[in-house]
Amino acid sequence: MNTTDRPAPPPASPAPKRVELPYFPGKYRCALTTSWDDGTIHDRRLVAFMNEVGLKGTFNLNSSLLGRTCEGWHNYIGADEVAPLYAGHEVAIHSADHPWLDKLEPSQIVAELLDDRRALEDLVGYPVRGMAYPFGTYDARVLAALLALGIVYSRTVESRDNPWPAPEPLTWAATCHIFTTQPKPLNERFADWHGSWAPRLFYVWGHSYEFEDRKDWAALERLLKPLAGHADVWYCTNIELFDYDEARRRMIIAANRRTAYNPSARTVTLLVDGKPVDVAGGQMVRLDQP
16 A cells, blocks of 8 residues: 555644643632731631631731730630631641740740741641741841741731742731721721632731621621622632642643643642643643644
8 A cells, every 4th residue: 555545644633823831720710818926816706607608718826825824914825726716727836935036036036936837736746837037027047947847838917919939938928817897897808809700819817806896797798798708709718829839839730731740649730721720639641632
């Protein structure tokens, strides 16, 4: 048979014109996370509400203060409550004793951070890798200690309209405080944010005792409930954001855009010419299939 008589191979499907790596997984256009400091007994009421409406949060605890009764201040949850109370959320460090870290010499900085991490890991049974700064203060020595101790991120008390991706994870700003009024109250600000086309993160922080101090537990319904229940919002903890982003950045897209490989253990969503494609951990997929 003459080679010219052989049937030509079927034409290859065209490669996609564009393969994107969205910031958030699956169907989610945007994400929402919360962060709460100190671990006082008012976390019980806050967590119960968040569980009811489907919000998720990161709770930054001082291990040396757990179980402490403080006359004239707020009492702290007990160590035995930590694992069951915060199940489904994230526990992160806040230093062991809540000092001004930038006023300590290096060995005490390390002790405050490492002691807190070890104690909290003993309670929750998983690696604790996040933090919020007590009093919001830090310096270069604190940042160096966090980096050496394997802390992935640390939240400040600063605000940034769009806090994701974090320009510097160890000086991570939130969107706003729970009781912000500038430029608008939280619920109104969220409504504006959610109405935007941009794929952004909305990040709220505060303390559960603030609801008690203000005698305003109704703010749970007024401020927090409007944030919940949106199908296009990914409700996640702080560390879930960073873990997904790490997996997203590890994705290997072929230069010809015909294949993609996910070397991580976490499913990552691609946008292939605008169509979402989930790539499971360890999976190689064709991107040029109809």
